Amino acid sequence: MKRGVRIVVFVALCIVALLGLLILLPFLKEGFSRSELPYLFLGSAIAIALALFWTWLARPATGWVIAGWLLLAAPAASYLTIGGDMLWQQFEADRLAASVKIENYAETPIYWPGFEGPVGLKIEFDLHHPENPAGLIYAPELRMGPELDIPKGVFFSTWTTGGGYFKDYHLEQPVGDLTLLKVPLHQELVDPRFANRGFENGRETRLAYHLYPGIVESIESRSHICLSRDARSLPLCATGQAPETGCAKRRRDTEPIYHMGDDLSALWGVAGPSDAVADLSGLLTSVLRQRSALQRHPDTWQAIQSRLEPAGLAMAGYALCDPGPKSHNSWRVCYCRKG
Numbered sequence: 001m002k003r004g005v006r007i008v009v010f011v012a013l014c015i016v017a018l019l020g021l022l023i024l025l026p027f028l029k030e031g032f033s034r035s036e037l038p039y040l041f042l043g044s045a046i047a048i049a050l051a052l053f054w055t056w057l058a059r060p061a062t063g064w065v066i067a068g069w070l071l072l073a074a075p076a077a078s079y080l081t082i083g084g085d086m087l088w089q090q091f092e093a094d095r096l097a098a099s100v101k102i103e104n105y106a107e108t109p110i111y112w113p114g115f116e117g118p119v120g121l122k123i124e125f126d127l128h129h130p131e132n133p134a135g136l137i138y139a140p141e142l143r144m145g146p147e148l149d150i151p152k153g154v155f156f157s158t159w160t161t162g163g164g165y166f167k168d169y170h171l172e173q174p175v176g177d178l179t180l181l182k183v184p185l186h187q188e189l190v191d192p193r194f195a196n197r198g199f200e201n202g203r204e205t206r207l208a209y210h211l212y213p214g215i216v217e218s219i220e221s222r223s224h225i226c227l228s229r230d231a232r233s234l235p236l237c238a239t240g241q242a243p244e245t246g247c248a249k250r251r252r253d254t255e256p257i258y259h260m261g262d263d264l265s266a267l268w269g270v271a272g273p274s275d276a277v278a279d280l281s282g283l284l285t286s287v288l289r290q291r292s293a294l295q296r297h298p299d300t301w302q303a304i305q306s307r308l309e310p311a312g313l314a315m316a317g318y319a320l321c322d323p324g325p326k327s328h329n330s331w332r333v334c335y336c337r338k339g
Helices: 002-030 034-058 062-099 281-291 298-307 310-315
Strands: 101-110 120-128 141-144 204-213 216-221 224-228 264-267 269-271 277-279 318-320 332-337
Touching: 002 034, 002 062, 034 062, 062 269, 062 277, 101 281, 204 216, 216 332, 264 281, 298 310, 310 318
Parallel strands: none
Antiparallel strands: 101 120, 120 204, 141 264, 216 224, 224 332, 269 277, 318 332
């Protein structure tokens, strides 16, 4: 009788162990995130608990006990290895964040013909770091607003890509539609390596970023600029009108918040292996507040933002581009310089 129970339970353990390993397959391809850490350690704890239960059930048959432990060791070891590696990589990322330094910071206003002042800001500097660290350096986002403590679990989810304004809905205290300076999604004017890139060999990486208002989705040329569909004051689509003709399907009710105070802040970091995050926001924020010409100049900041809004583009001689493959779509509305 007891032998029969052992066989049934052992078959059940085989199924559980196999399922535990199969669950990992999609993640091994796509990668794990920090939000899965509790489940990894819970899975390993369940496997160990089942092994202890099996020990009680199978004893004193040593062979059965060993077979059960070997069976459950595979998922338990896999879960512990992956979870432990994530924790170690985050430890390494925190050490990287604590050791890097910024030197030779310089910034240059970006001027375009037809505008009364700058439309963006180029920043460049040397990043000093340990020898050949792993990771992808994200392009920074600048705002004139509060310095925020963003949890590492949502750090890269807070990055604004095509949304136009600071992505605050992951935060406990949203700050509203705060304007940004950031690298557009597509920009034909500069080397694409200066967007998100890896570290250079050695202990120093030269970085340069061409930052424009967050509403700028792409720049084909200085005569062809596309704004995110979330930009204010875009023409709204009439009934039956398609966005491909140069209109936005919807418009937010609230006005943009150009600044909250007059201090600059940055969102900047490195994406390391195993979903590790090296948060460099405080480092760049400190440099900006000491060295940037925009610090404590909210009127200048707001003027840069306004120049590439629809009204500012119209004053500089821009109008809606003709429809075409590189023009309007559901995500953007494009303006071309006429004449």
